[in-house]
Amino acid sequence: xxxxxxxxxxxxxxxxxxxxxxxxxxxxxxxxxxxxxxxxxxxxxxxxxxxxxxxxxxxxxxxxxxxxxxxxxxxxxxxxxxxxxxxxxxxxxxxxxxxxxxxxxxxxxxxxxxxxxxxxxxxxxxxxxxxxxxxxxxxxxxxxxxxxxxxxxxxxxxxxxxxxxxxxxxxxxxxxxxxxxxxxxxxxxxxxxxxxxxxxxxxxxxxxxxxxxxxxxxxxxxxxxxxxxxxxxxxxxxxxxxxxxxxxxxxxxxxxxxxxxxxxxxxxxxxxxxxxxxxxxxxxxxxxxxxxxxxxxxxxxxxxxxxxxxxxxxxxxxxxxxxxxxxxxxxxxxxxxxxxxxxxxxxxxxxxxxxxxxxxxxxxxxxxxxxxxxxxxxxxxxxxxxxxxxxxxxxxxxxxx
Numbered sequence: 312x313x314x315x316x317x318x319x320x321x322x323x324x325x326x327x328x329x330x331x332x333x334x335x336x337x338x339x340x341x342x343x344x345x346x347x348x349x350x351x352x353x354x355x356x357x358x359x360x361x362x363x364x365x366x367x368x369x370x371x372x373x374x375x376x377x378x379x380x381x382x383x384x385x386x387x388x389x390x391x392x393x394x395x396x397x398x399x400x401x402x403x404x405x406x407x408x409x410x411x412x413x414x415x416x417x418x419x420x421x422x423x424x425x426x427x428x429x430x431x432x433x434x435x436x437x438x439x440x441x442x443x444x445x446x447x448x449x450x451x452x453x454x455x456x457x458x459x460x461x462x463x464x465x466x467x468x469x470x471x472x473x474x475x476x477x478x479x480x481x482x483x484x485x486x487x488x489x490x491x492x493x494x495x496x497x498x499x500x501x502x503x504x505x506x507x508x509x510x511x512x513x514x515x516x517x518x519x520x521x522x523x524x525x526x527x528x529x530x531x532x533x534x535x536x537x538x539x540x541x542x543x544x545x546x547x548x549x550x551x552x553x554x555x556x557x558x559x560x561x562x563x564x565x566x567x568x569x570x571x572x573x574x575x576x577x578x579x580x581x582x583x584x585x586x587x588x589x590x591x592x593x594x595x596x597x598x599x600x601x602x603x604x605x606x607x608x609x610x611x612x613x614x615x616x617x618x619x620x621x622x623x624x625x626x627x628x629x630x631x632x633x634x635x636x637x638x639x640x641x642x643x644x645x646x647x648x649x650x651x652x653x654x655x656x657x658x659x660x661x662x663x664x665x666x667x668x669x670x671x672x673x674x675x676x677x678x679x680x681x682x683x684x685x686x687x688x689x690x691x692x693x694x695x696x697x698x699x700x701x702x703x704x705x706x707x708x709x710x711x712x
Contacts, residue, residue: 315421316607317421317607317608318417318418318421318422319418319554321554322418322551322554322607322608322609322610323607323608323609324609325609326609329554329609329610330360330361333361333557333582334358334360334361336582337358337361337364337557337580337582337589338357338358339584340580340581340582340584340587340589341355341356341357341358341587341589343389343584343587344388344389344587344589346389347387347388347389349382349387355367355368355589361557364557364559364580364590365559365566365567365568367566367589367590368566368590369561369565369566369578369590369591369592370588370589370590370591370592371592372401372403372592372594375403375536376401376402376403379403379404383404384396384404385404385406385586388586388587388588389587390406390585390586391584391585392408392409392410392585393406393407393408393585394407394408394409395407395408395409395441395444397439397440397441397444397535398439398440399439399440399535399536399630400629400630400632400635400685401632403535403536405441405535405536405586406585406586407441407444408585409448410585411452412448412449412451412452413448413538413583413585414441414444414445414448414449414533414538414539415449415538415539415553415554415555415556415583416445416446416448416449416450416452416531416533416538416539417448417449417450417451417452417453418449418539418542418553418554419449419507419529419531419539419542419543419553420446420449420450420452420453420455420481420507421453422529422542422543422544422545422551422606423479423505423506423507423527423529424505424527425449425450425453425455425479425505425507426453426454426455427453427454427455428455428478429450429455429456429478429479429505430455430456430457430458430475430476430477430478430479431446431450431455431456431457431458431477431478431479431480431481432458432460432468432471432472432477432479432480432481432482432490432503433446433447433450433457433458433459433460433461433481433482434460434461434462434468434480434481434482434483434486434487434490435461435462435481435482435483435509435510436461436462437459437461438461440535441535442509442510442535442628443459443461445533445535445538445539446481446507446509447459449507449539450481455479458471458472458475458477462482462486465489465490465493466493466497468490468493469490469493469494469497469499469501470499472490472494472501472502472503473494473499473500473501476502477501477502477503478502478503478504478505479503479504479505479506479507480503480505480506480507480508480526481506481507481508482506482508482510483508483509483510483511483627483628484508484510484511484512484513484514484517484528484530485511485517485627485628485658485659485660486628487503487506487508487521487526487528488517488520488521488658488659489659491503491524503526504525504526504527505526505527505528506521506526506527506528506529507529507530507531508528508529508530508531509530509531509532509533510625510628510629511625511626511627511628511660512616512625512709513528513530514655514658514709516658517658520658529542529543529544529545529547530542530543530550530615531543531550532550532595532597532613532615532616534593536581536588536591537556537579537581537588537591537593538553538555538581538583539553539555539556540552540553540556540558540577540579540593541553541558541612541613541615543615544604544606544608545606546604546605546606548600548604548605548612549600549604549612549613549614549615550612550613550614550615551604551606551608551610551611551612552610552611552612552613553610554610555581555582555583556579556580556581556582557579557580557582558577558578558579558611558613559577559578559579559580559590560573560574560575560576560577560578560597560598560599560613561575561576561578562575562576563575563576563596563620564576564620566578566590569598571599571601572598572599572600572601573598574596574597574598574617575596575597575598576592576593576594576595576596576620577592577593577595577596577597577613578590578591578592578593579591579593594619594620594621594623595616595617595618595619595620596616596617596618596619596620597613597614597615597616597617598613598614598617599611599612599613599614600612600613600614618707621633622703622704622705623705624653624705624707626651626653626660626661626662626686627660627662627686629685629686631651631653631662631684631685631686631705632705633704633705635683635684635685636649636650636651636683636684636704636705637704638683639664639679639680639683639684642679642683643666643668643670643676643679645668645669645670646666646667646668646670646676647667647668647695647696648666648667648695648698649664649665649666649667649704650664650665650698650699650703650704650705650706651663651664651665651684651688651704651705651706652664652665652705652706652707652708653705653706653707653708653709654708654709655708655709660709661688661689662684662686662687662688662689663688663689663691664676664680664684664688664689664690664691665691665692665693665698666690666691666692666693667693667694667695667696667697667698668692668693668695669695670692671692673690673691673692674690676690677690
């Protein structure tokens with residue numbers, strides 16, 4: 312039987328039907344929040360139409376972290392059907408459920424072509440952060456089997472992929488190349504023909520390299536708090552917004568919408584009844600792409616991830632935040648300033664950590680960098696007062712064209 316083009320009928324509904332469905336769902340979310348005895352969210356009234364959504368306050372991660380400290384673990388936001396608790400840098404704690412396609416990643420995997428005949432090598436992490444579970448849940452939703460591979464041990468990953476006949480990959484954009492190159496080195500032929508990636512930018516040159524190797528590769532935009540937000544389709548023209556969220560693009564630091572096509576901050580309202588996040592500020596930048604996708608899906612499109620509203624950036628699939636850099640400096644009295652530089656070496660992300668210090672032992676900082684930034688990086692020592700005074704503590708030198 313031929314595979315369905317669309318995941319469900321929601322993907323092709325009319326704008327009026329979508330708006331009506333979203334309005335009902337948002338009002339149900341507001342009612343859930345209002346009914347929670349210890350909710351930190353402000354009281355809001357029922358919306359009359361979707362344009363009223365912009366009148367509600369924006370919820371920022373800094374608010375969420377404060378609320379969670381006051382009312383652990385979820386800050387008074389009503390959570391139901393809890394199966395897992397995850398931790399992201401901050402720390403911020405997120406709930407996870409095990410009901411069907413809880414993070415809505417199945418919609419994206421279906422668009423890539425994943426299905427019951429596939430074995431998915433899931434190379435997202437399964438510890439603390441939810442990425443591994445997000446993609447496993449999506450794979451189960453489309454009927455695919457999963458090898459919960461996680462990250463690292465590349466030679467074993469190649470062996471497993473060969474032995475079980477892995478046909479599909481889920482993970483960061485860069486790591487698939489690591490696996491493929493190791494397989495080539497080992498003289499092993501793999502059967503991977505499709506890849507669903509996230510957690511970092513899929514650079515055009517890397518997508519082309521995968522295409523040259525016979526692998527269809529598409530990317531999604533998802534977060535630990537919200538699950539799938541938007542995803543590529545075979546049309547490869549922007550990202551179609553998921554049916555389980557409402558996306559707004561606003562002027563950074565405000566809740567005011569920007570004109571269509573203008574770059575702004577991504578604000579998301581989740582329609583997941585188990586975790587009602589309303590007008591949640593992601594800190595990510597994007598823009599609305601006009602018109603409808605040629606693939607036939609009728610929801611709005613965004614241009615994909617276009618940087619951060621602050622200096623936070625993703626390196627090797629992990630967020631690095633200014634407050635983490637500050638923590639690194641605080642650990643070492645002899646270090647006066649630090650600067651993290653994200654770059655590329657071929658098709659791999661790199662992290663250079665520049666430190667203003669009186670020390671000349673770069674290796675002494677390796678464990679602190681791993682502990683605070685959660686990544687290994689090259690250390691470069693500089694004399695005090697020698698780093699640029701341009702206000703940057705994280706500099707992204709990668710290009711996304």
